[in-house]
Amino acid sequence: MATKANFTPEEWARLLASPMVAGMAITAADPSGLWGLLKEGLSGVQSIVEARQHPNALVKAVSDELATNEGARTARDAMSAHVTSGPLERLKAASLDELRAVAALLDTKAPAEDTAAFKAWLKEVAQKAAEAGTEGGFLGFGGVAVSDAEKATLAEIARALGSGVPASG
Secondary structure, eight states: OOOGGGSOHHHHHHHHHHHHHHHHHHHHHSOOHHHHHHHHHHHHHHHHHHHTTOSSHHHHHHHHHHTSHHHHHHHHHHHHHHSOOSSHHHHHHHHHHHHHHHHHHHHHHSOHHHHHHHHHHHHHHHHHHHHHSOBSOBTTBSSBSSOHHHHHHHHHHHHHTTSOSOSOO
16 A cells, blocks of 8 residues: 555655546537636545545545645646646646656556556546536537637547546546
């Protein structure tokens, strides 16, 4: 079982930031206005809160620490260090690069069961973010639950994590 002790402080910070990075990739793929952005952001927070009950100890430890002020600050700092701002295409690409780095870190430092559970959780965070806002509608009416751009990004996230395509989309 992997714990915080398995990782350097910088590596742990990257794990803490990774759920936000997964959500950021979805948001950058197809921005959906202010309400969509808020819904996608709130879905990420909800995913972190729900993960505090996760059966996998590594997922639970990350979500528990993210619930603290220090953990949230560490995650924000790590995200800022590894995911650059700028045009949405660059933000999405940087997010995918960071998810690849997190996957490699997990593959190297965590047992297979922890790695699989953590990667599945990150895919779930991204899926929930994609489903949170309606794309292409007007004032919340019409549109689709998950846009083609978001579906493509979910597949890219799954590949970045080394785990094939997402379960649904």
